[in-house]
Amino acid sequence: MNLFKDLRIVYYFIKRYFRVWTYFKVNFVLELIQVVIDLATMAIIASAAGKYISYMLKAYGGDYFAFIVLGLVCNQLLSVALTAPRSAIEDAFWGRRIEILFSSPVNPTFLVAAFSIGPIVRESVKTLIYLLTAILLGLSTKPLNILSTVVFFTGFLACMGIGLISASTLYLLEAKGGSDPVNWIVSIVARLLSGLYYPLNILPEWCRWLSLIVPHTYVFDAERRILLGSVSGESSLPIHSVFVALGFSPVLADLVLLAIYAGVVLPLSYYLIRKGFEKALRDGRLSWWS
Amino acid sequence: MDKYELKRGGFRIVLLVALETLKTRLLKAMFFPIIFTLSLIDIVIGTLAYYLMAIFVEGGMNRYISAYGITYPEYLLVAIIGDILAGLFLYSFYEAIGMGYWGCETDLYITSPVGLKGMIMGSLLTSLVWNTLAVFTLLSFAAILGIPLHLENLPQVLEVLAIGLLPFLGLGLISASTFTLMNAKQGSPITWAINIAQRILSGYYFPVQLLPGFIRPLSYILPHTYFYEALRLAVSKGIWLHSYYHLLHPLLIQIAILLPLGVVLFKYSLIKAEKTGDLSRWT
Amino acid sequence: MSKDIVIVNNVYKSYPKYKRFGPGTCLGQAHWILATIFRMRKEGVVEALKGVSFRVKRKEIFAIVGPNGAGKTTLVKCIGALLLPDKGYIEVDGVNVVEEPLKAKKRMNLVGSGYWGGFDWSLSLEENLQLFALLYGYDFKEAKRRAKEVLDIVGLSHKAKDNPTKLSSGERQRLALAKGFIADVPLYLIDEPTVGLDPVFAKQIRDYIKTEMKKRGITVIFTTHFMHEAEYLADRIAIIKDGKIIALGTADELKAKFTRGKVVEIKAYNVYEDALNKIKSIEDIIHIDVFHRSYGAETLLRILTRNPLETLNNVLDILLMYSSTILYANISEPTLEDVYRAIVGEEYG
Numbered sequence: 001m002n003l004f005k006d007l008r009i010v011y012y013f014i015k016r017y018f019r020v021w022t023y024f025k026v027n028f029v030l031e032l033i034q035v036v037i038d039l040a041t042m043a044i045i046a047s048a049a050g051k052y053i054s055y056m057l058k059a060y061g062g063d064y065f066a067f068i069v070l071g072l073v074c075n076q077l078l079s080v081a082l083t084a085p086r087s088a089i090e091d092a093f094w095g096r097r098i099e100i101l102f103s104s105p106v107n108p109t110f111l112v113a114a115f116s117i118g119p120i121v122r123e124s125v126k127t128l129i130y131l132l133t134a135i136l137l138g139l140s141t142k143p144l145n146i147l148s149t150v151v152f153f154t155g156f157l158a159c160m161g162i163g164l165i166s167a168s169t170l171y172l173l174e175a176k177g178g179s180d181p182v183n184w185i186v187s188i189v190a191r192l193l194s195g196l197y198y199p200l201n202i203l204p205e206w207c208r209w210l211s212l213i214v215p216h217t218y219v220f221d222a223e224r225r226i227l228l229g230s231v232s233g234e235s236s237l238p239i240h241s242v243f244v245a246l247g248f249s250p251v252l253a254d255l256v257l258l259a260i261y262a263g264v265v266l267p268l269s270y271y272l273i274r275k276g277f278e279k280a281l282r283d284g285r286l287s288w289w290s
Numbered sequence: 291m292d293k294y295e296l297k298r299g300g301f302r303i304v305l306l307v308a309l310e311t312l313k314t315r316l317l318k319a320m321f322f323p324i325i326f327t328l329s330l331i332d333i334v335i336g337t338l339a340y341y342l343m344a345i346f347v348e349g350g351m352n353r354y355i356s357a358y359g360i361t362y363p364e365y366l367l368v369a370i371i372g373d374i375l376a377g378l379f380l381y382s383f384y385e386a387i388g389m390g391y392w393g394c395e396t397d398l399y400i401t402s403p404v405g406l407k408g409m410i411m412g413s414l415l416t417s418l419v420w421n422t423l424a425v426f427t428l429l430s431f432a433a434i435l436g437i438p439l440h441l442e443n444l445p446q447v448l449e450v451l452a453i454g455l456l457p458f459l460g461l462g463l464i465s466a467s468t469f470t471l472m473n474a475k476q477g478s479p480i481t482w483a484i485n486i487a488q489r490i491l492s493g494y495y496f497p498v499q500l501l502p503g504f505i506r507p508l509s510y511i512l513p514h515t516y517f518y519e520a521l522r523l524a525v526s527k528g529i530w531l532h533s534y535y536h537l538l539h540p541l542l543i544q545i546a547i548l549l550p551l552g553v554v555l556f557k558y559s560l561i562k563a564e565k566t567g568d569l570s571r572w573t
Numbered sequence: 574m575s576k577d578i579v580i581v582n583n584v585y586k587s588y589p590k591y592k593r594f595g596p597g598t599c600l601g602q603a604h605w606i607l608a609t610i611f612r613m614r615k616e617g618v619v620e621a622l623k624g625v626s627f628r629v630k631r632k633e634i635f636a637i638v639g640p641n642g643a644g645k646t647t648l649v650k651c652i653g654a655l656l657l658p659d660k661g662y663i664e665v666d667g668v669n670v671v672e673e674p675l676k677a678k679k680r681m682n683l684v685g686s687g688y689w690g691g692f693d694w695s696l697s698l699e700e701n702l703q704l705f706a707l708l709y710g711y712d713f714k715e716a717k718r719r720a721k722e723v724l725d726i727v728g729l730s731h732k733a734k735d736n737p738t739k740l741s742s743g744e745r746q747r748l749a750l751a752k753g754f755i756a757d758v759p760l761y762l763i764d765e766p767t768v769g770l771d772p773v774f775a776k777q778i779r780d781y782i783k784t785e786m787k788k789r790g791i792t793v794i795f796t797t798h799f800m801h802e803a804e805y806l807a808d809r810i811a812i813i814k815d816g817k818i819i820a821l822g823t824a825d826e827l828k829a830k831f832t833r834g835k836v837v838e839i840k841a842y843n844v845y846e847d848a849l850n851k852i853k854s855i856e857d858i859i860h861i862d863v864f865h866r867s868y869g870a871e872t873l874l875r876i877l878t879r880n881p882l883e884t885l886n887n888v889l890d891i892l893l894m895y896s897s898t899i900l901y902a903n904i905s906e907p908t909l910e911d912v913y914r915a916i917v918g919e920e921y922g
Contacts, residue, residue: 008713012696012704019695026472026479034486041490044500049350056346064347100691100752103655104708105678184328191339198346282657284588284647 009106010114017118035126036133042068043137056199059236059250061228066141069134070227071196071220073127074152078190078216080123081159082183085167085273088115093170099287108277109270112167116160141227147251148226154258155219161265162186162215164273171276171285190216200236208238215261222254304407307399311412315389316419330427337370337428341435354497360526364437369494371428372521375451376514378421379458383466383556384478386413387569391475396569406560406569446524450531453541454520457513460548467552467559470568488514513544575667578760578792579629579652584661586622586647586816621647622658623816629809631759634782634793636807638800640917644816645796646764652794653683653762666759679710681760684753691752692737698724698748699733702755709756723751726781728774742769750778761786763795767802779806800910810909814917824909831912834859835881837874840901841892844872848895852876855887860915871900877911 022028046065054062061067089112092098101111131139162182169180190196193207194216200208211217221236232249235241243253280286320326344351344363351362358365390396390409399409433439465478472479488494491501492514498506509515520537523529531538563569621644629635637645650656652663654674663670666680685691692701699720706716724730727747732740740748746769753761766782767775783806786793797803803810804824812820812827820827834857853861857880864873878884881904892899 009704009707012700012707015700016693016695016704023695024474024476026474027477027482030479030482030486034482037486037490041495044490045347045351045495048354048496048500049347052350053347095693097691097693099655100683100685100705101708103653103678103683104705105675105710106708107675188335192335192342197339197343202342202346278657281655282659284650284656286655 006106006110006114010117013114014118014121017122021118021122032126032129035129038072039069039130039133039137042072043134056201059229059233060199060224063140063228065134065137066139066228067199067224068197069130069139070141070224073130073134074155074219074223075190075196075216076123076127076130077120077152078155078159078219079187080119081156082163082166082186084116084119085112085160085163086170086180086183087119088112089167089170090176091115093176093287096287102286109273112164112273116163145226147231147255148223151222151226151251151255151258152219154255154262155215158215158258158262158265161262161269164269165265168269168272168276171280172272174285186214189214193217195220195236205238212237212239212257215258218254218258218261222251222258225251225254303404304411307404307408308411308415311409312415312419315412315416319416319420330424333374333424334427334431337367337431340366340370351496354500358522358526360522364526365522366495367428367432367437368522368525369518371425372514372518373488373494374421374424374428376455376458376517378417379455379462380465380481380484381462382414382417383410383462384469384481385417386410387466387469388475389413391469391569400564400569440525440528443524443526443528446528446530447521450517450520450524453531453538453545454513454517457517457541457544457548460545460550460552461513463552463556464548467555470559470563470566471555473568484512484514488512491515493518510540513541513548516541516544574631576630577628578631578633578666579635579794580662580664581628581648581652582626582662584622584625584648584651584658584663585620586644586651586656586658587618587620590617590619621816622651625661625813625816625818627811627818627821629792629794631792632787632790633808634787634806635795636803636810637794637796637813638798638803638810638913639813643813645813647816648813649683649762649764649794649796653681654678655683680758681762682709682753682756682758684749684761684763684766692745692748694736694738697734697736698729698740698751701737701748702751705752706755709758711756719755723754726754727751728777743771743774746770747774747778759790759792761791761793761795763793765797766795767797767799782806800908800913804909812913812916820912820916827909827912828907831916834877834879834907836905836907836911837876837878837881837885837888838901838903838905839874839876839885839888839892839899841872841874842870842898842900843895844874844892844897845895848891848897851891852888855884857884860911862911862914875911877907877915 043065046063046068050064053064057064057067089098092101092115102108166180166183166186169175169182173180175181189210193200193203193211194214195211196216200211200217200221203211217237225231225233231251235244235250237250237254239257240250240253243256244250248256277286341363344366348362351365355362355365360368386409387396387406390399390406390413395409396406399406429439461480461484465481468474468478468480487508491498491505491509492512493509494514498509498515501509516537520531520534520541523534523537524531531541625644625648637648639645647656651658652665652670654670654677657671665677668677668680670677692698693704696704699717702720702723703713703716706719707713711719721730721733724733727750729740729744729747729751732744737745737748746767750763750766753763767778770778779802782793782795793806795806807824809821809823810827811818820831822830849863852858852874855878857878858876859879860877862875864875865871866873874888876884876888885902885904889899889902
């Protein structure tokens with residue numbers, strides 16, 4: 001695999017993605033404005049209600065606006081890792097481009113990864129705007145450090161693994177008529193139970209255990225502790241107690257669990273996506289039109 | 291009579307075509323009943339997420355909404371349901387044209403003696419069925435969570451819907467006209483802009499009084515502001531819209547402006563599409 | 574280096590036939606997914622290829638012809654590593670296609686037919702072709718040069734900056750061919766090269782394949798429905814039917830082997846059904862095609878027969894007996910189309 005030649009291919013896919021994204025210029029501008037408006041809405045709610053609920057956010061520094069901004073920022077990028085591989089293949093599938101691309105001498109898994117980079121770059125741009133707007137609206141966090149970067153990157157890899165598993169269901173389970181079961185379950189649990197809009201301690205115990213099945217829970221908890229609260233401190237996830245007893249801090253516990261998650265999910269996803277393509281080639285169902 | 295003249299009356303044929311379109315769209319949606327059910331569940335899950343957030347911030351928000359006599363979760367729930375109902379008119383016309391275009395159906399209707407009327411009406415009926423289903427699902431969900439539904443105020447709520455939804459009809463027609471007039475085939479920028487604005491300006495998440503002073507006047511331009519307010523007062527206190535002039539008059543003014551404008555623009559967009567072939571995908 | 578660039582040996586390919594679950598099954602897609610997991614959805618197979626074997630020599634132009642559903646596209650896709658055969662062996666330029674598909678794909682280029690050909694509407698024609706060149710391992714400069722060159726060849730350089738949505742269907746087919754010409758590979762697999770093209774441009778493409786590609790020493794395997802195209806272009810032709818190759822050879826070999834006769838052509842007015850039935854029962858006739866024109870008033874008979882003179886006399890006698898008016902009669906050599914119809918057993922009219 002020649003890295004420079006492969007990067008040129010990636011460049012074209014990103015170029016293509018951005019052309020599509022900015023083709024409808026008004027929609028493009030409105031999408032960016034929406035980012036700002038959503039944040040402003042949260043800022044108003046946080047300023048109205050913040051001081052009455054800050055005691056529930058002790059582990060995360062007590063600032064509800066910062067709490068929610070960090071959650072939304074992380075969620076933005078984790079969601080794209082979840083959805084990009086599948087939507088990339090689906091886009092090529094329904095756009096009748098998948099056969100012609102797969103007939104070229106490029107590794108199919110590399111193609112999937114190359115397709116996915118466009119959405120990731122796009123969400124990164126939106127995330128940057130998010131953060132800049134949040135800073136203008138009064139966001140205050142500790143500076144980014146290596147630990148927060150490592151935590152986020154590990155969580156991102158874990159979500160990418162789930163995203164590839166989700167993509168493999170296109171061919172393995174022929175789940176083409178809408179969302180797939182993997183992504184559906186993960187996104188529901190992430191939306192409701194991972195602590196995106198509110199801390200987990202308002203949920204019943206069984207919900208908190210259920211929240212452990214998605215990487216978002218660990219990422220939100222760890223990032224908020226590192227950037228807003230304190231690395232050590234009281235546990236917020238049920239599984240923390242096991243690690244705290246062993247002398248680990250909750251943040252380290254989150255990182256270890258994320259690493260295990262990514263370590264299991266990534267090789268499994270690579271295996272499943274290859275199996276998916278093999279099945280498609282065997283059954284002649286790579287493309288809708290043959 | 292010309293032997294090719296349609297034997298039955300014009301409107302009856304259009305209605306038949308509309309019902310057939312409704313049947314086709316519903317069959318398509320119901321082809322995978324699990325997916326259809328999961329879509330309804332998705333709405334409930336989304337609402338549940340906001341509901342839990344509302345419970346979390348209730349302590350701080352309740353003092354700003356004490357005038358309504360309801361809790362913050364109920365305050366938010368009224369907005370969510372109101373948004374779905376407003377969406378029936380706001381999005382349906384655009385969706386009707388968009389679905390027909392991208393599903394390569396418009397050619398079929400355009401080349402028939404009935405034209406697009408049947409397709410548009412059928413799509414509207416489909417949206418009505420879907421939105422009604424969504425609202426009932428949410429109301430059932432609210433009842434399960436123990437949120438009072440205030441059914442005794444139903445007549446007042448119906449009055450608000452009858453008058454309050456008309457500005458959205460006008461806006462929906464204007465939005466649908468952008469499909470051809472502005473070549474907005476990937477979503478109407480008008481609907482999108484209104485949607486973004488209403489989330490912060492119309493009292494969806496919090497009363498308008500919490501907005502900074504320089505932005506507040508903008509909220510009085512949106513019909514959502516009056517609609518949500520009227521809906522909340524009707525639900526919580528049983529107040530009739532016709533007795534609340536400071537809500538009724540702005541709504542009536544907006545109806546008087548938006549509805550005729552919407553009709554004219556929409557008709558013009560269809561005429562333009564006929565001349566330019568913008569709604570045909572036959573190449 | 575082997576003299577054969579493509580070796581196909583005893584290849585079998587079947588497609589599973591899946592049940593579709595619709596409104597009758599309330600679980601719908603969930604049922605589908607579960608049934609896929611537990612392999613309950615298969616309700617049979619469609620055998621597309623049944624023991625296909627042949628070899629293609631280097632620098633040869635090889636045609637695969639057959640009726641719809643015969644297995645032509647399946648065969649080409651198996652060679653092109655877009656389908657995994659169930660059994661058998663396929664080799665391209667010394668590389669096992671099943672075991673080393675990426676290595677094999679570097680030695681061939683697959684050109685689809687019609688529609689978009691897999692092009693992206695958001696990129697211009699030039700950019701689309703540059704992307705394909707990059708996928709074949711060329712650098713930026715070379716990719717740009719090749720894109721310009723192939724657009725010239727297919728006559729689309731004036732539309733280089735347009736996007737594919739602005740092309741007519743014939744132009745899209747030309748663009749698909751351009752994609753095919755972009756890479757310098759020893760083998761081209763082309764699925765119906767001239768479908769949708771006007772006669773002038775179709776001839777240009779055929780001439781390009783016959784002269785330029787021959788000159789460059791490229792091997793071409795193409796599928797087609799047009800017998801005259803196969804006869805004009807191909808060094809050898811394979812006729813495939815129901816997943817099996819039923820004939821293989823040069824055009825002359827096929828004509829000699831499968832016809833052993835000549836074509837009697839007769840045009841007449843008022844040829845009735847009774848007359849036709851009687852003509853069809855003549856012994857020496859191998860195959861008969863009946864073409865009706867002018868709402869059935871005028872009929873053209875093309876009769877492939879072992880005994881042309883006797884057949885001509887017998888047919889003329891029958892037609893005159895049934896009061897038909899003879900306009901024209903002729904004896905000629907059979908074309909490949911006659912051979913094809915005789916072998917595949919189709920009758921037109």
